[in-house]
Every structure is written in C-alpha cells, then in structure tokens.
Amino acid sequence: MEKLIILIVLVTGVIALAQLVRLYELSSKLKKKGEHDVNDRDNHLNAKLMLGFMMFQFLGFIYLMLTYGWTGRGEAASLQGIETDWLLNLNFVIIIIVFFITNFLLFYFAFKYVRKPGIKATFYAHDNKLEAVWTVVPAIVLAVIIILGLQSWNELTSGPSKESVRIELFAKQFDWTARYSGENGKLGKYDYKLTNEGNNPLALMTTETIESARSETEKAIDAIEQELKLAQLDHLTSGYRGLISASAYKSHIEDSYNAASEGDFNLVEVEESYKHIYADAKGLSGHVEVEIPDPNSETQKIFDRLEEKLIVKGRILRSIVQMQQNFNSKYDAYAFDDIIQTDTLYLCKGVEYEMSFRSKDVIHSAYFPHFRAQMNVVPGMPTRFKFTPSLTTEEMRKKKADPKFNFILMCNKICGTAHYKMKMMVVVLDKNEFKQWEISKQQSTFKDTYSAGESEDLANSEN
Amino acid sequence: MSTVAHENNHHDAHHHEESFVSKYIFTQDHKMIGKQFLMTAVFMGIVAMMLSIFFRIQLAWPGEESTFLNVFLGDNWAPDGIMKENMYLGLVTIHGTIMVFFLLTGGLSGTFSNILIPLQLGARDMASGFLNMLSYWFFFLSTLLMFASLFVYDGAVFGIQIGDASSALPDHTVWDGSGPAMSGWTIYPPLSGLPNAEQGSGLGMTLWLFSMAIFIASSLLGSLNYIVTVINLRTKGMKMTRMPLTIWAFFVTAILGVLSFPVLLSAVLLLIMDRMAGTSFYLSDIIVQGEMLANHGGSPLLYQHLFWFLGHPEVYIVLLPALGLSSEIIATNSRKPIFGYKAMIGSILAIGFLSFIVWGHHMFVTGMNPFLGSVFVFTTLLIAIPSAVKVFNYLTTLWKGSLVLTPAMMFAIGLVSTFITGGVTGIILADSALDIAIHDTYFVVAHFHIVMGMSAVFGMFGGVYHWFPKMFGRMMNMRLGYVHFWITIIGAYGVFFPMHFVGLAGAPRRYYDYTVYQEFDQGTYDMIMDLNGIVTFFAIFAAIGQILFLFNFFYSIFRGPKSPQNPWRSNTLEWTTPVEHIHGNWPGELPTVHRWPYDYSKPGADEDFIPQTVPLKKGEEEH
Numbered sequence A: 001m002e003k004l005i006i007l008i009v010l011v012t013g014v015i016a017l018a019q020l021v022r023l024y025e026l027s028s029k030l031k032k033k034g035e036h037d038v039n040d041r042d043n044h045l046n047a048k049l050m051l052g053f054m055m056f057q058f059l060g061f062i063y064l065m066l067t068y069g070w071t072g073r074g075e076a077a078s079l080q081g082i083e084t085d086w087l088l089n090l091n092f093v094i095i096i097i098v099f100f101i102t103n104f105l106l107f108y109f110a111f112k113y114v115r116k117p118g119i120k121a122t123f124y125a126h127d128n129k130l131e132a133v134w135t136v137v138p139a140i141v142l143a144v145i146i147i148l149g150l151q152s153w154n155e156l157t158s159g160p161s162k163e164s165v166r167i168e169l170f171a172k173q174f175d176w177t178a179r180y181s182g183e184n185g186k187l188g189k190y191d192y193k194l195t196n197e198g199n200n201p202l203a204l205m206t207t208e209t210i211e212s213a214r215s216e217t218e219k220a221i222d223a224i225e226q227e228l229k230l231a232q233l234d235h236l237t238s239g240y241r242g243l244i245s246a247s248a249y250k251s252h253i254e255d256s257y258n259a260a261s262e263g264d265f266n267l268v269e270v271e272e273s274y275k276h277i278y279a280d281a282k283g284l285s286g287h288v289e290v291e292i293p294d295p296n297s298e299t300q301k302i303f304d305r306l307e308e309k310l311i312v313k314g315r316i317l318r319s320i321v322q323m324q325q326n327f328n329s330k331y332d333a334y335a336f337d338d339i340i341q342t343d344t345l346y347l348c349k350g351v352e353y354e355m356s357f358r359s360k361d362v363i364h365s366a367y368f369p370h371f372r373a374q375m376n377v378v379p380g381m382p383t384r385f386k387f388t389p390s391l392t393t394e395e396m397r398k399k400k401a402d403p404k405f406n407f408i409l410m411c412n413k414i415c416g417t418a419h420y421k422m423k424m425m426v427v428v429l430d431k432n433e434f435k436q437w438e439i440s441k442q443q444s445t446f447k448d449t450y451s452a453g454e455s456e457d458l459a460n461s462e463n
Numbered sequence B: 001m002s003t004v005a006h007e008n009n010h011h012d013a014h015h016h017e018e019s020f021v022s023k024y025i026f027t028q029d030h031k032m033i034g035k036q037f038l039m040t041a042v043f044m045g046i047v048a049m050m051l052s053i054f055f056r057i058q059l060a061w062p063g064e065e066s067t068f069l070n071v072f073l074g075d076n077w078a079p080d081g082i083m084k085e086n087m088y089l090g091l092v093t094i095h096g097t098i099m100v101f102f103l104l105t106g107g108l109s110g111t112f113s114n115i116l117i118p119l120q121l122g123a124r125d126m127a128s129g130f131l132n133m134l135s136y137w138f139f140f141l142s143t144l145l146m147f148a149s150l151f152v153y154d155g156a157v158f159g160i161q162i163g164d165a166s167s168a169l170p171d172h173t174v175w176d177g178s179g180p181a182m183s184g185w186t187i188y189p190p191l192s193g194l195p196n197a198e199q200g201s202g203l204g205m206t207l208w209l210f211s212m213a214i215f216i217a218s219s220l221l222g223s224l225n226y227i228v229t230v231i232n233l234r235t236k237g238m239k240m241t242r243m244p245l246t247i248w249a250f251f252v253t254a255i256l257g258v259l260s261f262p263v264l265l266s267a268v269l270l271l272i273m274d275r276m277a278g279t280s281f282y283l284s285d286i287i288v289q290g291e292m293l294a295n296h297g298g299s300p301l302l303y304q305h306l307f308w309f310l311g312h313p314e315v316y317i318v319l320l321p322a323l324g325l326s327s328e329i330i331a332t333n334s335r336k337p338i339f340g341y342k343a344m345i346g347s348i349l350a351i352g353f354l355s356f357i358v359w360g361h362h363m364f365v366t367g368m369n370p371f372l373g374s375v376f377v378f379t380t381l382l383i384a385i386p387s388a389v390k391v392f393n394y395l396t397t398l399w400k401g402s403l404v405l406t407p408a409m410m411f412a413i414g415l416v417s418t419f420i421t422g423g424v425t426g427i428i429l430a431d432s433a434l435d436i437a438i439h440d441t442y443f444v445v446a447h448f449h450i451v452m453g454m455s456a457v458f459g460m461f462g463g464v465y466h467w468f469p470k471m472f473g474r475m476m477n478m479r480l481g482y483v484h485f486w487i488t489i490i491g492a493y494g495v496f497f498p499m500h501f502v503g504l505a506g507a508p509r510r511y512y513d514y515t516v517y518q519e520f521d522q523g524t525y526d527m528i529m530d531l532n533g534i535v536t537f538f539a540i541f542a543a544i545g546q547i548l549f550l551f552n553f554f555y556s557i558f559r560g561p562k563s564p565q566n567p568w569r570s571n572t573l574e575w576t577t578p579v580e581h582i583h584g585n586w587p588g589e590l591p592t593v594h595r596w597p598y599d600y601s602k603p604g605a606d607e608d609f610i611p612q613t614v615p616l617k618k619g620e621e622e623h
C-alpha cells in the first residue's frame, strides 16, 4: 500500500510541476496585459466541469448505495430497531430527494448561467411569495419528521413493561460484566466503596461485604499510617545521621525501626532518645536543641501523598460505617442469587430487557449495533435502556449467510487506550435454549462465587 | 507611535517610517493583525491536516509497518512504523481541536473579521487597536501551548522536563503521563479529569486546558472589538440595513462568541479545579486504575451541558463567517444582487438565536432526561428552516446570473453544495430516535466534517482567493486556483461521503482499528476496511492538492502580478481604498455610503456594478 501512496505523490507532483510552469508563463503575460478578468475559455471549461462534478457526486453516491447500502449491519435484530429502521429509511428518502434536487439545481445553474457575451444578469432582489414558499414547505416536512420521530422516541424511552427482565451491565476500562437478577428477579444493591477485586468486583452490598469492606478499609488506614510514620522516621533518622557517625546510633536505630514495625511507635520519644545519644556523643549535658532540616521536595511529596490518602480513606470509611448502620439484611437475598457473567451476554428472543448501566471509572457507552441500541454508562449516575431481541443468533447467521456471525456489544465512548477493544459477545437464544442456560447457571450465583473467591484488598493490591 | 496619533494625523500617516517590530509584530493595524491570524492559522491547518493523514494511514492499513509514520512520529510514538494506540487518540484529539478552534475560529473569524469589518464599514481601524493586538498575541500563545501538548513525552515537552516522568513514580498517583491530550476534542471528564485515567490525561491535558483558557480570552477580546466596531464605527450612510452580509455574519458570530465562550471557560476552569484542587464538580463514585476516590456528588453530565452550550454555537461561529464571505462572493461573481437580502439577515439572526437552545442534541444517549431530549429534537429541527432559506436564496442568486467562475466563486459554490449535503444528514441526527443507532459512529464524523469542516474550509479558501488582492496587493494565479479547487472538492467528497456508509455499517468513531468486528461480523469488517481504503486514498489525494494552494499563496505574496484597485468589479467599500496599505485605510475623507452593496446589473445603469459610494440618481429606488 505504501507503493500506492508513492504513486499518488508522483502523479500529483507531476501535475503540480506542470502547473507551476504554466503559472510562470501566465504571470508574465498578465503583467504585460494588466488583464485580471477570468477569460471566457476558462469560464466555460469550469462551467462544464461543474456538471461533470455533479455526475461524479451522483454516480458516486449511487455506487456506494448499491454496494454498501444497509448491508453492513444487516437487518435490525430487535423490535425497537425494526421500528427505528423504518423511520430511518423514511427520513433517508426525504433527505436523498432534497440532496439530489438542490445539488442538481446548484451545479446546473452554475453551468447554465455562466457569463455569455451580450447577456446581462437579471436584477432580481427579492420575492416575498417565493421566500414564503420555501419557508413554509420545509416547515411542514420538518413537522412530519418531528412528530414521527418523537412518537418513536417516547416509546423507546418509556418505562419498562411489567414483564421486562432487568440486567445490569457494568463497564470498566476495558471490559463489560453483566449481572442477571437471578431467581427472585431483583438485582442486589451495590456501592462502589465495597469493591473488592478478588471476590466482589461489582461491589454488591450484603451484610458480609459491608463488614469486609469496613475491616479492609480500616486495615488499609492502619497500613498507610504505618507507612507515613516510617517515612517520618526515615526523615528524622537521616537528619541525625548527618550529625555524628552512624555507629553510635546503630543499635538504637534498629530498635526504633523494630518498634515501629510492630506499630508501637512514638515519633517524639524517638526524637528525644536520638537527642540523648547525640548529646552523649558530643559530651554535652542537659538539653540540646537540634534542628532537623525541612524535608526536601521529594520527601514532602511522599508525606503529602500519604496524608491525602489518609483523608480519602477516612472519608470512605465513614461512609461505609454509615452504610452499615442503615443496611437492612433483608437485602442480602437480592444480591445472593445474582448471576455474574463476564465473557458472554446471553439473551432470550422476544423478552423485553430493561438494561441498567453502571460505570466504575470513566464514561463508556454500551453500543449494540445490530439491535440499534445505545446508552452511555456514566460513573455516579445509573442509566437505563430497554430493548427486545427479535432474532436469535442462529437466525441472524442464516440471514447474513455467515455461520460465524455473533452479536456484539462494544464501547462507543472514548474511554482510554484500549477503548477499541472493549467488547462483549452477545448470544440470543430461543426460549428453550435460554432455559437450559439458566439452569446451567443455578450453581454459580453471587453467593457461590463470593464464598469461593479470595478477598483481595484494593488498598494493598495498589502498592 | 500611538494610536491616537494615527487618528488625528491619518492624512499623512503613511509618511511615517515604522520599525519592523511595530509594523509586523506588535502591530495595532487591523489589516496586519488579520494577516497574522491568517498565517498562524495556515500553519496550524497544515499541522492538523498532517495529523489526519497519519491516523488515516493507520485506519486504512492497521498494524502495517510504515516508514512514513516512523519518520514523522518517531520511535516513541511509532516504533517500527506502527502507530501506538494511545498516540492514535492523541492525534485525533489534537487534529480536531486545531481544526475547530485554531483554523476555523481563530483563523476564519480572526482573519476576515479583522480585515473586512473596518474596510467594509468605512472605519479607520478597529475600535481598540490595542485590544486587537492583545487578541492576536493571546491566540499565538495558546497556539504554542496546544502545539506543545502534541510533544509531551514522559512529563517533558520538546525534551524539557516539566512534570514527573512516569518511571519515577511507580504507583501512578501523581503520574504526569505521556503524550498529548487524548480524550477527544470534547475532553469529557472523568477521562480528562483524572490524570491517571489514561496517558494523555496528565501534562498533555494540562497544556490543552491552559491553551484553551487563553484561546478563549483571545476570542473574547476579538469579539468585543468586532461588536463595538460594527455598532459605533460605521461611516456616514452605512445603515445596518446597508451592511454587506459578511459584516452581518461577523457581527452575529461575535455575539455568539461573547455569549458562549465564557461558558466553556467556566467548564474548563471547573475541570482544572477537579484536576488540581480536589473538587468534585464532575466526579462521583469512581475507582480508577485500582485507586478508590472519595469524590461524590459531581456529574459528568454537567460538563457536557457546559461544553455543548458553547459547542453547538461554536459550529455556527465557524460556519456563519464562511456563509457571510460566500454571500459576498456569490453576489459579486453572479453580477446579481444577493437574493432576499432581508431574509438572509433574518436567517442569520434566527440561526444565531436558535443555536443557543439546541445543544442537547449532542446528548440524546447520555442518560439525560428523555423529555428534555424531545425538546432538543424540536428546537434542532427548527434550525433547519433558516438554513433551508439560505440555501434556496443562494440558488436563486445564481439563477439568471452572469457567472464569473473565479476560484473564489467556485469555492463558494462548493460551500453551498457541502452545506446542503452535510445539512440534510443533520436532520437524521437531530431525530433522537434515529440518533441512538448512529450516535458516535462515523456517520456523525461524516456529517460534521461536511457541514462544518468542509463548508467552513471552502468559505475560507474562497475568502482568501477573493480578498487576496486586498490583503497583499497582488493577484493569485487563477489556473492553480482552479486545479486546487477541483482536487479539493473531489477529495472532500471522496473522503467524507463514504464515511456515512462506514458509520451506517456500525463503525464507532475514535477507534484505533476495527478488528473487534473481525471475530464477530466478518461482513461488516470487510465493508469497513474497503471503505476506509477509499477514504484514505482520497485524503492523501486532497492533502497533496493543498500543496498547490500553499505554493500559489506564498509565491503570489511576493511575485504575483500587481492587483488593480477593484479586480472583481465589486460594490463594497474595501475596494475604494488604495492598493497599498495605509494606516487609516482611506487617504482622505472617509467614504459616504448611499446605497446597499448589491446593486449589480441594475437596470438603467451603464456598468454592471454601482459602488456603495455612488449617490442614488434622481428617482432611483434604493432596491
């Protein structure tokens, strides 16, 4: 393909060169004649080219239409999609007519009314009637488009029907997870602060997960405090190290680090003891004042970062505690039977699905091209969308004559490096097959996976 | 030399000797400032176009080694000639930002408002030459910062360490990242708000944000100046209803800018606060890169509302000046009055007003309340009416004209074509029910490139060809202009027309490649790849064609034939000034205006044009 580029470069280069030469001739001629008007030959040639371009535009359009038309995505595979595809086609008919007529008039006029000797332009400044016509006619057409469009929109966005089934789609950089509501038909509650990458990646809320998040957070806070103390001890120790030979401190430093690592630690006491040793070593008696220099910017950054982390964790802990107080254990059951599905989303043909969307990090968008469905997934704000699959995967394979075809869910809102790979397979089954699948999943509810999974604390995994 | 001195001594102002610095650099002369905007914009335009060629190569031949990419992007961003994924996003982001803000806002408005407002109104200069100068230099500074964002690598810009290198900080919490801003030109938070959400959200994004804040200051200074000049400095007889449509367009554009850019500024400032001061305007309930944030209660949608409150008017800030320029060009070269002058003014005003209440059409699938969505469907489709009126008026202006197909005229005709072609697909996108399936696909990319990008670029080219003699006192070469036009319009349609089909096939935008489809839907994949090949072919073709323009432009500045005073036999005031630029524009008295600017081929007149300075004959009706 690189060859192609080179070819184009060459051809265009030659054209450019030829033109440059002509430019030179022309400009010298112009200087003599002082003539700046467009000559009739150029004028007429360009007028004809206008028509030629129109043909290029129209034929190109027809060619693309015939070759690519709607075939890419194929038939819509959801009831809602069938409806909007119908509307889309209607709108396309309207705008394609407008496209052809207006572009034709434009290029035809440009061709027809090019300057001809002896013919003067017609002075025609305005015409209220005509202008009224082309205000009112578009207004009427648009009114029709608006009314039809809003009708569909209202249907699409109206609340779910009674029979609809809820599925939650959870998005994060860079994959999707689906959560089915299980036997009781209710999705468990969640809160992002309960996230545990090991056994509760979806942050579901049960008595147990809250308790575990609480203790994990407390542990994390202790760990950070510990880290901060060690950092401060480092700073202090290195300050004294500069004053006298290290050997005098050696055992003492070890002691204080040992104490610190056991959590039994008081910075002021350590400092006092350092001062004593210092005084002894120097043969001073009584109280000595030693100025430890302020931490340098690197050290200060470490302190700041740890302190900031403490604040964040503290806030999170407080709200987990609150959550714990308000939580009613009857909600446990909602979460326990939820089924979590990471690789493939199974749907049943003819069932209306009420999808709710949740994001862990940045905005994503759940895009199902074949179902003509799309909804953004926004952190901190649950969103929803409903659709009813109308073709099974098998049926769609036949329609597309592609035995390997599968429906797809992809991410359609820029979300980072691997945005373009963020996808999930979607399989639509008929009623019986879907029953089978549900039965096969009965033993892998959230309850089962939670107790099996290893707890993996966020705060610890992070470092 | 102070401005005051000019105003008092304008008769002999051109006798002053000026230093190079005050004439070409810190100039307060509107004509020179206009040219400064133009030069900067041409440079940025070239950069942005090159970027688009780079990522088009990736799209057409994903993962193939290309020495071309390696040469331009270097080993950091295209090792072995394969572009890195995140650099792809960076290139797209900077491309879009430059094109919209630096080429078509700064470049188009900055150049032509500056040059034409005083000249077509009969004013000696802008209301405030000093603010005008500041406006340019802010623009220049923001250009530098945006350019710098493109060159961020590991916390360094152009190799100068500014932030932390990523390697120094293993836990990524204060990671300054690598690469330019990468979250799209709309920079939606949280992706843009969290420095560790992706590589470009560090230093690159910081530079982007500061660049934008300064750009907005520049734009505001410029716009206020334009508004005050139009209101106060019209020469005797230049009633509002005698102003050329160019001035009407610039005037409304400036008002749109003044009303909407401050909202973007607040959006940017809030984002800067979220990034640097720990606030939660746009952040809520987030775990990013394993780090749990405590921010709660912010809304990413708030940002989107603020952004698009500017973002949509921005489309018209880009488009209206182009429409204004082409109204003038089409009337002059059809040798006919523009059809429906009052209706044209009416539609500019209607478009300007409506453009403030349609922003939600960018947000139909964001989870915004569906009822609010319906309201935006309604207002958006309303805007199609004044747009349709404009198109029909252009067509009628051509009808029974005596067309002189100068390159400028041809670009203006091209603009009408792209305005139609891009406009009609807007009707589909404005229909929320239909937008669901095509939102954020290449269909949208096709739509906005044609209706906003190409129309505005055509308007800009037309403007340059038409007013080049006024700017530089020389003529551009016509033949080169013709070839340039044909390459450009064929290229433009060749690039952006097939993109509709890419979108309808279901190809999301901002995708590095489409291999996901390979596993799932081979038919769609083949189709996307086919079309992407065609698009890239035309993109390269069009880009090379621009060399002709650049050559013609720079060559003619120095070597073009000298221009006569009124080369296009036009009515407006700028052609009554001497060819050589002087301070104060007119050597003697300011001209007095007696008629509207569109008396072309008026029955009873000897010539086919009557300049605005010619008094009405006895018994002659104004129009």
Ligand code: HEM
Pocket: B049, B052, B053, B056, B092, B093, B095, B096, B097, B099, B100, B104, B183, B184, B185, B186, B445, B449, B452, B453, B454, B457, B495, B508, B509, B510, B511, B539, B542, B543
């Ligand atoms: C040589 C001509 C051009 C080519 C080949 C080109 C191509 C592209 C492509 C392929 C994209 C990426 C779409 C995506 O992935 O979302 C893009 C984005 C964009 N382009 Fe262009 N473009 C060109 C000229 C222009 C012009 C003149 C404008 C001025 C309005 C423009 C404005 C934009 C914007 C605003 C974006 C969106 C960037 C984003 O997604 O953040 N482009 N362009």
Ligand SMILES: [Cu+2]
Pocket: A172, A173, A174, A363, A364, A365, A411, A412, A413, A414, A415, A419, A422
């Ligand atoms: Cu995503």
Ligand SMILES: [Cu+2]
Pocket: B311, B312, B315, B358, B359, B361, B362
């Ligand atoms: Cu908009």
